[in-house]
Amino acid sequence: MDDPGGPEPAQDSPPAAASDSHDTLKYHLLGPSLTKAGQDAVDQRKVSEIIYSVSKGSKFFTREEARDQILTAKIERLLAEKTRLESLDLTSEIRRADEYIAELELSRDLSQTVVHVDCDAFFAAVEELDRPELKEVPMAVGVGVLTTCNYLARKFGCRSGMATFVAKKLCPQLVCIPQNFDKYNAKAREIRAILEQYDPRFESASIDEAYLNITAYCAENQIGPEEAVQRMRAEILEKTKISVSAGIAANAKIAKIASNKNKPNGQFYVPHDRAAIMEFMASLPVRKVNGIGRVFERELDAIGIKTCGDIYPQRAYLAKLFGQKAFQFLMQCYLGLGRTRIQPAEEYERKSVGTESTFKEIGGKEELREKLRWTAEELEKDLARAQVKGRTLVLKVKLHTFEVLTRQTVPPRPVCLAQDLYTFALPILAKLEKEIPDMKVRLMGLRCTNLVSTKKLDINSFFGIAPKKPAAPSTGGESSERELDAEEEFEEAARQERQDDMNELEKLSQEISGPDGLEQSPAEPRFWDCPVCQRPQAADDRAFNEHIDFCLSRDTIKEAVKGSRDAAEMPLKARKRKAGSSHPYGATGDSRQKRLFFT
DNA sequence: GCGGATCAC
DNA sequence: TATGGTGATCCGC
Structure with a gap:
């Protein structure tokens, strides 16, 4: 906005103006980790020229170029919209923002380190x-x-x-x-x-x-x-x-x-002091905040926001331009607010399990099916490790052009076996092949979402009976799972009516995979959840028993047993709500992706 | 609810 | 010659 737009494009911040239409692309090509340490003394302009020249002409480059143009167009629309908003009466927007700020101020917690x-x-x-x-x-x-x-x-x-x-x-x-x-x-x-x-x-x-x-x-x-x-x-x-x-x-x-x-x-x-925090944030480039990446940085830059301090003067526009979530997130950035609750990673609920891989370009029915089969087998292993089934199955492909497509389906029942994963993903792959003639792909992935736990809550182990070996989920002892199964089957029946075209495939898979209790877990997990404290323990009989003894010795058993039973019986939706949002935009906001699940 | 897009590491 | 894998969330439709 008030940017003088000097002649030389600074490359460690987004280009002010698109004097050369490739300036923004060059900046983008510097990569997502530009703000990382160790780059201060580097001549980013020279680096970006080299990256640009060695990338130019490649399929990757062409795709990035197209994306950059799309973003540039989006930013133009954004600016036009802002101009339109400037001509309106925004006092109510400002009041709304200030009320939200006041509300956030009240929640500020400076008591934790x-x-x-x-x-x-x-x-x-x-x-x-x-x-x-x-x-x-x-x-x-x-x-x-x-x-x-x-x-x-x-x-x-x-x-x-x-x-x-x-x-x-x-x-x-x-x-x-x-x-x-x-x-x-x-x-x-x-x-x-x-x-x-x-x-x-x-x-x-x-x-x-x-x-x-x-x-x-x-x-x-x-x-x-x-x-x-x-x-x-x-x-x-x-x-x-x-x-x-x-x-x-x-x-x-x-x-x-x-x-x-x-x-x-x-x-x-950064001291526990409101003034010190506000001062720290005021000069902080927005890009340094977890959750603001290359794209959002450019969008914010376009409307005159470079630092978190720049957010406040623009508060009237943010909700309209970027949505309510982004507005709230930005307000918290301006104020320097964030979550104070720290908890073990295991206490977060996993929402999806997936696998994907990149390979030399392939095409044609046979090659694609073979790759899908392999991907399904990989996913089966991961699902077994995570002890979950998926109600929803997502197929992902990256075309040779680097364009990414995803398609999802809801199988007639939660799936975890490679055969089922393959069987139910195949129709959506076939549909994609039809949509895109002569489809050539460089990546394929499968992911399960809407997870259903297959963990057994083995109450017997509370009463001195040795825990079952984790390796092979047995055919019996499913009593604690019965409720969930009933729920699943109910939903399944309803869904099946809409799945006429699936029935044949499903029958086929039933025949191949056999009855339900079949041995299904080839990989031996090295950890097993303690039924008392719910935390993973080494899957070694002696150590496991010792741990249970320890857990039982604490005076928490009744609560623990009750807690786990409640958790197991709670409908899936309710359980989901229990887990806090982990997205940076979330009210308590901070990002914590890629967790460690006791690997 | 689906698909695309963004983000982190 | 050639640009990753896993998981989460938000938005527009």
């Missing part, structure tokens, strides 16, 4: 522990695409999410190492063992990130937040040889932002 812990270049750091010579060279983990890279590589402009061949163009001497998840998980466990000492209910946000509430720790140890976190970071470094950065603040949103301030191996504290 939340810490966000983030390992520095985690995968790369773990690899460097095994091979110290890698510390001396620019190095990245990941083969097709970089998942992370060390700080030497970042100096060249390499970033996570970047194609390796692009990264090698930026840094020809870059050493790329394949991922080794077992190794990273092992190291992550070491770190979590330490975090637990500071907050037994800490929350794993991903393999290398966690939130802690250290309010109690600080009180019990008569220690300030900064000192406590210094101590924790030193302990982690000493015992695991991994350096971590941390952010300390009154809520998770600010803690997350703060953990990036002094990366690597540093920490940053």
